[in-house]
Amino acid sequence: xxxFEALVEVRLRPGIADPQGSxxxxxxxxxxxxxxxxxxxxxxxxxxxxxxxEAGARxxxxxxxxxxLTNPVIEDSVVTLTKAAS
Amino acid sequence: MSARVxxxxxxxxxxxxxxxxxxxxLGGKAELVWHGDRALAxxxxxxxxxxxxxxxxxxxxxxxxxxxxxxxxxxxxxDGGPVVGIxxxxxxxxxxxxxxxxxxxxxxxxxxxxxxxxxxESIESALTGDAQVGQLLRVPIxxxxxxxTCDGYTLDALRDQGRIVLRYVDNPxxxxxxxxxxxNEGGNVVGLMPHPERAVEPLLGxxxxxxxxRSLLHAAA
Numbered sequence: 001x002x003x004f005e006a007l008v009e010v011r012l013r014p015g016i017a018d019p020q021g022s023x024x025x026x027x028x029x030x031x032x033x034x035x036x037x038x039x040x041x042x043x044x045x046x047x048x049x050x051x052x053x054e055a056g057a058r059x060x061x062x063x064x065x066x067x068x069l070t071n072p073v074i075e076d077s078v079v080t081l082t083k084a085a086s
Numbered sequence: 087m088s089a090r091v092x093x094x095x096x097x098x099x100x101x102x103x104x105x106x107x108x109x110x111x112l113g114g115k116a117e118l119v120w121h122g123d124r125a126l127a128x129x130x131x132x133x134x135x136x137x138x139x140x141x142x143x144x145x146x147x148x149x150x151x152x153x154x155x156x157x158x159x160x161x162x163x164x165d166g167g168p169v170v171g172i173x174x175x176x177x178x179x180x181x182x183x184x185x186x187x188x189x190x191x192x193x194x195x196x197x198x199x200x201x202x203x204x205x206x207e208s209i210e211s212a213l214t215g216d217a218q219v220g221q222l223l224r225v226p227i228x229x230x231x232x233x234x235t236c237d238g239y240t241l242d243a244l245r246d247q248g249r250i251v252l253r254y255v256d257n258p259x260x261x262x263x264x265x266x267x268x269x270n271e272g273g274n275v276v277g278l279m280p281h282p283e284r285a286v287e288p289l290l291g292x293x294x295x296x297x298x299x300r301s302l303l304h305a306a307a
Contacts, residue, residue: 019195073188
């Protein structure tokens with residue numbers, strides 16, 4: 001068994017309104033940042049997982065995303081795996 | 087025989103007693119059902135009430151969907167039993183896959199707490215059988231994530247099959263196609279963001295929710 005750290009980035013799917021992102025974006029010019037666009041707000045979920053290998057860990061984390069961590073109607077996710085320091 | 091209505095109590099629900107009182111005021115019998123229970127024996131209808139089930143952590147309804155009682159709710163619904171999800175209960179039903187689509191954050195990022203006007207669009211559901219198409223109802227809303235969304239294919243199906251049961255007259259949250267409430271294909275599972283249980287007594291400012299809950303009691307009988 002190997003241990004992995006997984007970073008799950010949950011994002012709103014393209015075309016789904018992101019009122020948090022657009023509200024942040026609209027406030028930026030007042031702070032002097034008038035060159036920023038495409039602000040998106042999502043979630044970052046970190047977890048530790050033990051599996052036989054990286055492919056196994058990735059498969060489980062992606063299953064977890066499908067079943068629980070995201071709502072596929074409005075969200076998708078990107079999984080980044082790194083080997084945990086032993 | 088008055089209809090027996092089970093009102094599911096999740097940790098974090100906060101409208102369960104309103105639902106019980108409203109059902110009783112309309113002549114039904116309502117009892118709380120703990121979310122950890124695995125059976126709904128003896129009930130004629132089920133209400134998933136408003137609130138913040140499991141703290142709304144992750145997403146509203148995301149964890150409630152896995153509460154033990156939800157297997158029984160799913161079975162009850164597939165046997166044709168009337169199930170109504172109000173506000174957070176609607177969110178739970180979409181997360182559980184008993185209704186299509188999802189409820190995202192309100193457009194404008196505002197928590198809305200006001201009384202709105204609804205138009206009854208279909209009477210082919212467990213919640214609208216006693217109402218009339220086109221009837222206008224004043225019912226309170228109280229939510230942050232009530233902005234209904236779904237893919238185009240689903241929206242077409244909802245429209246074509248008459249499953250949009252309630253629309254907002256003046257859209258308060260950005261909801262797609264002004265949707266305030268939808269039903270499943272059988273019409274026995276209904277979810278809505280407005281709170282009919284808070285509009286059943288003149289003292290509450292409106293009695294327009296009564297026709298909806300009375301419809302539910304008739305569907306249950």
